[in-house]
Amino acid sequence: MHEWALAESIIAAVMDIAQRENAKEVLEIELVVGELQTIDMEIFKFALDEIKKGTIAEKAEIRFIEQKPKFKCNVCGNEWKLENLSQILSEEEIESIHFIPELSHVFIKCPKCGSNDFEIIEGRGIILKGIKVVR
Amino acid sequence: MLDARVYRIKKTLSGVKNIISVVSGKGGVGKTTISTVMSLLLSSEGNRVGLLDLDFHGPSCHVVLGIDKMEYEEERGINPYKINDLLFASIYPFVGNKYIPLRGKALSNAMIEFMSILNWGDLDYLIIDMPPGMGDPLLDLMRLTSNPKFLVVTTNSMLSIQTVKRLVMYILESGFDLIGIIANMVKEDDSLVRKLADDLSVRFLGSVPFDPEYEYAIGNPGDILDTKLAQALREILVNTL
Numbered sequence: 001m002h003e004w005a006l007a008e009s010i011i012a013a014v015m016d017i018a019q020r021e022n023a024k025e026v027l028e029i030e031l032v033v034g035e036l037q038t039i040d041m042e043i044f045k046f047a048l049d050e051i052k053k054g055t056i057a058e059k060a061e062i063r064f065i066e067q068k069p070k071f072k073c074n075v076c077g078n079e080w081k082l083e084n085l086s087q088i089l090s091e092e093e094i095e096s097i098h099f100i101p102e103l104s105h106v107f108i109k110c111p112k113c114g115s116n117d118f119e120i121i122e123g124r125g126i127i128l129k130g131i132k133v134v135r
Numbered sequence: 136m137l138d139a140r141v142y143r144i145k146k147t148l149s150g151v152k153n154i155i156s157v158v159s160g161k162g163g164v165g166k167t168t169i170s171t172v173m174s175l176l177l178s179s180e181g182n183r184v185g186l187l188d189l190d191f192h193g194p195s196c197h198v199v200l201g202i203d204k205m206e207y208e209e210e211r212g213i214n215p216y217k218i219n220d221l222l223f224a225s226i227y228p229f230v231g232n233k234y235i236p237l238r239g240k241a242l243s244n245a246m247i248e249f250m251s252i253l254n255w256g257d258l259d260y261l262i263i264d265m266p267p268g269m270g271d272p273l274l275d276l277m278r279l280t281s282n283p284k285f286l287v288v289t290t291n292s293m294l295s296i297q298t299v300k301r302l303v304m305y306i307l308e309s310g311f312d313l314i315g316i317i318a319n320m321v322k323e324d325d326s327l328v329r330k331l332a333d334d335l336s337v338r339f340l341g342s343v344p345f346d347p348e349y350e351y352a353i354g355n356p357g358d359i360l361d362t363k364l365a366q367a368l369r370e371i372l373v374n375t376l
Contacts, residue, residue: 002209002212002213002252004211004212005143005211005212005213005251005252005254006252008142008143008146008211008212009139009140009141009142009143009251010139012139012142012143012146013137013138013139013141013142016142017137074238096229096230099213099229099248099249099252100226100229100245100248100249101244101248102237102241102242102244102245102248103226103229103230103235103245105235105236105237105241106230106233106234106235106236107233116234116236117236117238119241120241124244125248126139128137128139
């Protein structure tokens with residue numbers, strides 16, 4: 001149910017931007033969903049819909065852009081993608097990364113040189129990419 | 136880019152009356168001990184207290200509390216772990232005893248993510264055990280929480296004093312409340328800490344003695360509260376908070 005916390009963050013941010021833009025209505029919300037965080041999309045979408053009820057974003061269409069996690073090693077420069085986390089990680093490890101994606105540094109190593117020192121360059125978690133409003 | 140998590144941090148801390156960050160420029164001066172024992176003392180006196188271990192490279196409040204296994208309950212975020220009446224949060228249950236190699240930006244991201252998903256509810260005190268130094272965790276805490284108060288811990292050693300002085304100056308010049316300075320692990324002399332407080336016109340809160348019994352009480356909160364260390368800290372808290 002951690003998805004509710006993420007949804008609360010997103011809608012609070014949307015409301016703040018809308019208010020600053022003097023918006024009458026929010027038409028669209030665009031979110032990047034990084035797959036490293038293994039969000040339960042059904043719960044996340046439900047939470048977003050529930051939280052935006054009664055707000056000026058109630059009717060907003062939410063667009064999701066899914067992104068595979070991509071890493072770059074700080075030691076050897078290797079770049080790699082992870083298509084399927086469960087191939088290399090246990091359920092417990094995936095759960096930890098679900099809560100805090102940076103904990104991937106604890107459980108994932110560069111497949112080329114074995115270092116934990118890498119950057120998550122794409123697909124980390126939820127990012128509010130933009131909103132469309134009516135003023 | 137706008138960071139949506141910041142909004143939830145503000146929300147989740149909105150019911151906290153006092154955020155007290157236990158800080159020091161140097162490691163090894165006893166921040167974890169002071170913050171954890173302080174939390175136990177305040178909680179034992181009927182206050183609603185949360186303890187947040189933000190030392191992601193070396194979480195250890197759980198060691199003082201004697202927690203080996205802990206799981207968070209999920210409820211639209213995660214609820215801190217309850218030990219007696221104290222609410223406790225740490226990344227320990229996510230990583231166990233594995234090493235946690237995080238660069239500054241990743242450390243900052245991890246801290247923001249963690250703080251944004253915790254449900255603290257209504258608290259009289261949230262005590263934060265901070266990592267040493269003036270890096271991302273301190274700067275993020277100053278940026279993301281409203282009106283955190285700082286409690287500085289140091290030993291009576293020149294090695295610590297010089298660095299602590301820089302930290303105190305930074306806290307004060309940044310316009311934050313500084314509760315005062317505690318001299319920790321004091322054997323006989325606390326004069327350097329007293330002088331530091333005097334020079335900087337900040338409150339010297341008192342001395343906590345070096346207490347060999349404390350080491351044996353670690354892991355047992357009941358025993359900890361009976362140590363000389365806890366008694367000294369209790370007096371400091373009575374006179375301070």
